[in-house]
Amino acid sequence: MRLATWNVNSVKARLPRLLEWLDEAKPDIVCLQEIKTTTALFPAEEVAELGYEVAAHGDGRWNGVALLSSVGLENVSLGFLGEPSYEGEPAELTLIDEPGLRKPEARAVGASCGGIRVWSLYAPNGRTPESAHYAYKLDWFAALRTALAAELGPEPQLVACGDFNVAPTDDDVWDPAVFVGSTHVTPPERQALAALRALGLQDVVPTPMKGPHPFTYWDYRAGAFAKNYGMRIDLVYATGAVAGRVRGAYVDREARKGKGPSDHAPVVVDLS
């Protein structure tokens, strides 16, 4: 079974490349982030022609996530219980669909696919460590931890994949000195990842296609990809039961090349 996660930076802008990549890589389960469209406008028919069922969760211009599966797609969750919303102020914890409260952004979709509970996640950026968005980011991770903990039973087959917008270690950025004072590398953000790992989730670190670092994101600007000025922020966090099935994992750097790429590359994981 092949599992993949990819921040496509607009599923509509990326549709030709997405379809081509699905046809080549032939993943069974795909977690997409930043679809940047609504649930209704997700190109479900196009991916269905390649044999995928779809669970999309999008609300417009920003954010948006989706799950594609050719091995079944059941018990779909749009968002998670306790997911905070962003209101431009330090976030409050709100319940999904509770009347009178702002709906959470479209940052999480879960489903059971081929015997595995799968989550496609797009963590808030955080913007700057001083911003309300950063507090929201930490709140979002705390709520995610609680929601995932509630799904973990004995020998759970669960994987949380996506753009976590956190580089787990200094080795996961091209130059740690450049990131001093920036989001994505602060101790509280890394603590948020550690708290997920404390649930029993393991970081499935992919093999880089080139060089020593399995970066997954390179800025569009200043030739960052050509210089390999990247970050590893797209992660696969798997329970031990899933991690024990991993037979290989890699970053598909080829998908970052050429005309009209996403600024992120897919992470591909093969399971026995």
Added chain:
DNA sequence: ATGCCTTATTTCATAAGA
């Protein structure tokens, strides 16, 4: 090294991304 931002929208300018 696979080219030196890109996206959607309240569009000819802006906000956001990380």
